[in-house]
Amino acid sequence: MKTKLVKLSALIMAVLMIAAVCASCATNNNPGIGRVGKVSFKLSDYLQYYSQYSMYKSYIEDYPAFVRDQLVTYGTELNQCYERGLKLDEAEEAELAKEVEEQIESSINSLTLEDQTITGDQAIHDAKLKQFTQQLKDAGYSNLNAYKKYVTEKMREEKLIAKLTDLIKAEVSCGADEVQKYFDENAPKHKENYENDASAFATAYNNYITGTGIVPLFTPEDMFTVKHCLVQFTNASSVSDTVAGEFSEADQQKIDAIRAALEEGISFDEFYEKFVASADYNSDTIFVPQENEAETIEDNPQLGYREQGYIMNEKLLDKYYDGFGAAACILHYGDDWVIPTEEPTATPEPGEAEPAATEEPAATEEPAATEEPAATAEPSETGEPETTAEPDATDEPGEGGKDLPELTPIQKYKMKFYTTTDGVRIVEVQTDVQNGGVHFIWIDHELEAGAAELNVNDTESEVYKSILNTRLTEMQNTHFSEMLTQWKQSTKVSLNDRLINSYLRNAGY
Structure with a gap:
């Protein structure tokens, strides 16, 4: 709950800053607009909400x-x-005071210094504080303390509402009968939805591991997860069909160090600790622990990918960098695997739970690139990579006008293979796309195909706990919504709609 409130507080701060720069929020032009029960509102409160939801304005018929x-x-x-x-x-008041100080300090530090000639940490901070204070005065706040008092009160209100929400939801319980009923009603639906649709399953699975959905009650054949260590191109953000990826000397040394360790012999745990979990080597920050990061899936959904990996199947190739999915499939299906000729399963619509390329450098949902990576190898008995035999030509017709055999995925993407001292097979592949680079990929775990089983007497099973949490959340949300409806019906609302509408017209909203 603590982390959620901190995030909410940050959101409030952002909204307040938007409202603060509106001249209408100044002290001398911020009339009261009415009450809801015992709660009084000013025009600035309405404008805060107006700004907060403005991104949805075009989709709402009567936005005011x-x-x-x-x-x-x-x-x-x-x-x-x-x-x-x-x-x-x-204790909660003390925590609130601390959060307010942290949020205001964060706002100050995020400012761009107007006078770039100022140097020295303390001098820069003092200059930003002066800028921040002036912005508050321009917005109608008498001083920083007045603004701090206002922010504290708003954040206190949010914490009280969170307490109320927890109190009301605690009135609802969910027993074994509800869990069994949910399973009986939904297990057949999951089988129907996922058995022949790898993409639908992948979406459900990702929702589950990131804490936003129930455990899938049916798993199709050949679903597995992979993890990787990625050394990105030095110019990763600029790579395109016309701009080749390049490695600086320092980045090339990282790749060479990983290769050398795998060739000389290294245990998987040592490999993971030294390279995968290290920001010095792995550009995919999902797998790199961050300082002061939240430690639960609820507060840090990306932990789901760190713990479980990226879901993979040959029908999901179009969800990943060109070459990444093929390398992963070779590990699962075998070296003789070939890329399916049928159309890949459609990718999820935007907004579904997937590691996004714009948020994480090593995201896997990227359009296919046209360039092919370099370097090729297959494992030898000693664990050192061997160069994969390639045809004399790739695209030119052979003698007699006959085309040469089509390249295998291993040849096409010039993969290299390694095996750790404890038997984990790792494939190296280069993806020539924006934010791509050299990946070292391995299978994290294979998912058991078929229908999930539920034993209501085993309350510690993942299926039982997931259904219980899902069903309880549904029941709690329904109960709170019903109570809110009752409260609205019994609470006196007296708002000056004429004043609000007049302001919106005059201000050109």
């Missing part, structure tokens, strides 16, 4: 009415907090 409803909902929830006498205890 939508914003009004959001304000009423907030007021109704906060009014319930007051009526129930909810308060923060001493």
Whole structure:
């Protein structure tokens, strides 16, 4: 809960900063617009919500009415907090004060210094603080303390509403009967949805491992997960069909160091600790522990990929960098595997849970590249890579007008293979795409195909716990929604809609 509130506080800060720069929020031009129960609102409160949801404005027919409803909902929830006498205890108030200081300090540090001639950490901080304070004054705040007081109150309100939410949801429980009922109703649907649709399963699986969905109750054949260590091109962000990827001397040394360790012999655990979990080598930060990162899936969904890896199947090749998926499939299906000729399964729509290339350098959902990587090898009995035999030509017709045999995936992508001292097979492949580079890939685990089984007496099984959590969350959300509806019906709302609408017209909203 703590991390969620911190993130929420950061969001509030961002919204408040947007509202603060509006001249309408200044002290001398910020009239009251009414009450919801015991909660009073000013024009700036309405404008805060107006800005917060503005990205959806074009999709909502009556946007001002939508914003009004959001304000009423907030007021109704906060009014319930007051009526129930909810308060923060001493420890929670201390944590709140700390969060406010951290958020304001973060806002100050994020400013771009107007006077670039200033040097020295303290001098730069003092100059940014002066800029920040002036921005607050321009927005109508008398000083930094006045702004801090306002932010503290808003963040306190959010924490109280979070307490209310937890209190109401705690009124709901879910037993074994509900779990069994959910399983009986949904297991057949999962089989129907996933048995012949690898992409649909991949979406469900990724939702599950990142904490946003239930465990799939059916797994198709040949589903497995892979992990990798990626040394990106030095010019990774610029690589395209016309710009080749390049490695600086330092980056090439990283690749050489990984190769040397695998060729000389290294255990998998040592390989993982030295290269995969190291920011000095691995460009895919999903697998690199970060300082002060949240330690639960709930607060840090990317941990799901770090723990489970990227879901793979030959029907999912178009979801990954060109060459990455083929290398992974060779590990699973065998060296004789060939790329399927049928059309790949359609990729998920934007917004579905996948490691995004714009968020993580080593994302796997990328369009195929046209260039092919260099370097080829297959394992020898000693564990050292051997050069893969290649045809004398690649695209030119042979004698008599006959084309040469089509390249195998191993030849096409010039893969190299290694085996750790404890038997883990690793494939090296280069992906010539934006944010690509040299990957060292291995299978993390093979998924057991078929229908999931549920034993309601085994309350520690993953299937039981996942269904319980999913069903309980559904029941809790329904209960809270029903209670909110009741509160709205019984709470007096008195808002000056004429003043609000007049302001919106005059301000050109």
